[in-house]
Structure formats: C-alpha cells, structure tokens
Amino acid sequence: MEILKRIWDDEAGFIISVELLLLATVVVIGILVGLAAVRDSITGELSDVGGAIGDMDQSFTLYGITGPSAAVSGSDFGDAADSSDANGDPPGVMDNCIVVVPNDGDESGVAPLPNG
Numbered sequence: 001m002e003i004l005k006r007i008w009d010d011e012a013g014f015i016i017s018v019e020l021l022l023l024a025t026v027v028v029i030g031i032l033v034g035l036a037a038v039r040d041s042i043t044g045e046l047s048d049v050g051g052a053i054g055d056m057d058q059s060f061t062l063y064g065i066t067g068p069s070a071a072v073s074g075s076d077f078g079d080a081a082d083s084s085d086a087n088g089d090p091p092g093v094m095d096n097c098i099v100v101v102p103n104d105g106d107e108s109g110v111a112p113l114p115n116g
Helices: 002-009 014-055
Strands: 060-062 075-077
Touching: none
Parallel strands: none
Antiparallel strands: 060 075
16 A cells, blocks of 8 residues: 555656657657648559559551461551540549549638538
C-alpha cells in the first residue's frame, strides 16, 4: 500500500508525460495529413498510368509482298476509341472518371446549400 501511495504522490514525471503526449499528438496529426496527400498522389499517378495505357493506339498495317513464285496478302487493324475516351481532361478531373473535389476551407460542419 505504501508503494501505491508513493506512486500516487510522485509528480516528477508529470511534465515529461504531458510534453510527450502533446508531441505524439502533433506527430500523429502530421502523419495523417501526410498519408492523405500520399493517397491522393498515388491515385493520380495510377490514374495517369491507366489513362496512358487506354490512350495507346494499337493500329497497324502490314502490306502484302509479291515475289516471283509466291504472294502474301497484307493485314491491318484499326484501334477504335473506348466508350469513355475524351479529348483531354477538364480541370479538376483526372483520367478515368476520377473527380477531385477541392476543399473550400469551410470546416464548420455545415454543408453548403446547392444554390450557394
């Protein structure tokens, strides 16, 4: 019982504990913000890679060859546009229908009205 009373009355490590708690809180908040930025960057880069693969034109043409004793006919393939292809990306939209919604800075918790 005497040990518990001595631990209860000891305040030598109180300030250090509060400092560590404050520092840990700031570090965790910083990590969360950093991870959100990494998430957005990775999503954008993977969207760009997918868009680049989708924008590849795989059309080809092979012309026929005629020799003195044989002939080979040619071949071709025309790559058609995909159903969701668009020329360029509008501002605020990544490739592949990924929409970026910017934060307007109002974090009061009240949703803005549709008419402004």
